[in-house]
Amino acid sequence: MRKLLIPLFCLLLIHCNKQEPIQVKADLVEVLQEKPSDKYLPPPPPKEEISKNYAPTANAISNITENKSEKDTDIISKKVIKNGNLIIQVGDIKKAQNQTTEILNKNQAYIQKEEFRNIDTDENLNLVIRVPHKNFDALINSFSDGMGSVLSKNISSDDVTEEYTDVSIKLANKKIYLEKYRDMLKSAATTKDILEIQENIRELEDEIDVSEGRLRFIDDRVNYSTLNLSLYKEKVRSSATSKIGFGSRFGDSITEGWNSFISFVLGIISFWPFFLLIPLIIFLWRRWKARRKK
Template sequence: MNKITGAFVWLALLLGSCSSKKQEAGEAVADQAVTLAAPALEYAPAANASGASADAEQPETLANGSSGPAAVPVNPAARQLIYRADVDIKVRDLARTVTRVDSIVRRSGSWVGAAAQTRSDEEWRQEMTIRVRPEKFTGLLSGLSTLGTVERKSLTSDDVTAEHADVAARLRTKRALEQRYIGLLGQAKKVSEVLEIEAKIGQVREEIESAESRFKALNDQVAYSTITLKLYQPLALPTPGAPVLSFGSRVAEAFYGGWEFVTNLFIGLIYLWPLLILLGIGLWLLRRWRQRRVQPRAEA
């Protein structure tokens, strides 16, 4: 009986030891999974209990007051388009035309972003950049076309819908990754772990700032179209009047012209000296030939 009881006790101890080893192995695997989760955060955003991104539930607001990339767009199917136009207009009075441009721009609710004016002997030119809402883009172009003669007009549009969505998605992912790293930073116990996580946080924040800058630029270009307007006024060059010459001045001019003609003729003859020599030789040979023909007749 004692032998059977001892066998049961030994078997119970053996099963308890195996269960303890399995529990330790499970904890080691769990710790390894937590360690491997940190690098994987760069490719997967944090998810809540429903499986959706944590940032997607809380829309964010950027510094300029516009809705951030974490906000769900009201109309996901809307296209993100950037409109641009380059217009060259020839005007009669540049100063008056610039005043008209300011009036037209203010009435349309637009604004001038930059302006530069240059003047040369041939023309007076002013170039300005106008920012306008897309819904008033065509109307403003029509109003500007009445300022003078439109010599060039170029219209372009860029569809940045895919880029806009990509930047917004990357920004959400990077922000979720930053929060996960901050959570791991609170659980770190070694100095080396703290330094490594802080370096990762700094890298992620740089990427977030770059994505935010690009996102704001896209929003600005979509919200306000750009018109580059070039106005120029041709300037007439003054023509000097013909001077009134007196009789003495005309006589002196005639003497000077005659002397200049003689001088040019003499210089021209000098240029022709090879032809003069050849002509002289030709005349001499012709005279000798005639003398030889005349001499036999005289002797006969």
């Protein structure tokens, strides 16, 4: 009997061990069934509605502008426009012009505008020079040393980093709104909405063009500095150093005297109304005096 009970007891223990995991699984199924169904969860918003109702918030724009400004500051560092004015007195304009060409080639500069003037007293060669920003100081030193006597020198620097960054941030924001309006135009239903959106797009595109033009202008002025160079030569009035001789000067004096005489005569003629009044005044005065005697 004992031999029979022992195997039965072992079978009972084995059966109990198999029932426990089944019971756990049953509990888990009950827990899963007790979980709220999906019908009680709020449905996610449709992608189209998200696209239509999207508008950049002030915080988003602020984050964009801050990131843009930090990025621009890291990349741009500083935007400095350099300008200069230099007047040099030289002994020979032609020689100075050849030296100027060599200096420009050495510093990768070019002439934007050239003006030459030759009068009796002096010769002037005025040049507007554009030079890469990094070579500006070397160019100034090259002209100051050895070209001639420096009569005037004026160098100025204008830091436009703040303006450049401000324009860049506003430009980025305008492009964001431009894309938003273009998306709205695709889903516009009425003609009125289409016309209003198209007008907003046109205004934004004009503002973007102006901003981009301003940035290009600043970049050009920063990358290439401007130097106004004037080469001056004074003419000495002497027979040894000047081509103007005594005969020419004597003829000029006669012509100048004759012109002065003509100017004097014409000036007197211009007073003819007064000459007509003087006889009339004398006549009236004598008549009044005769009546007084009577």
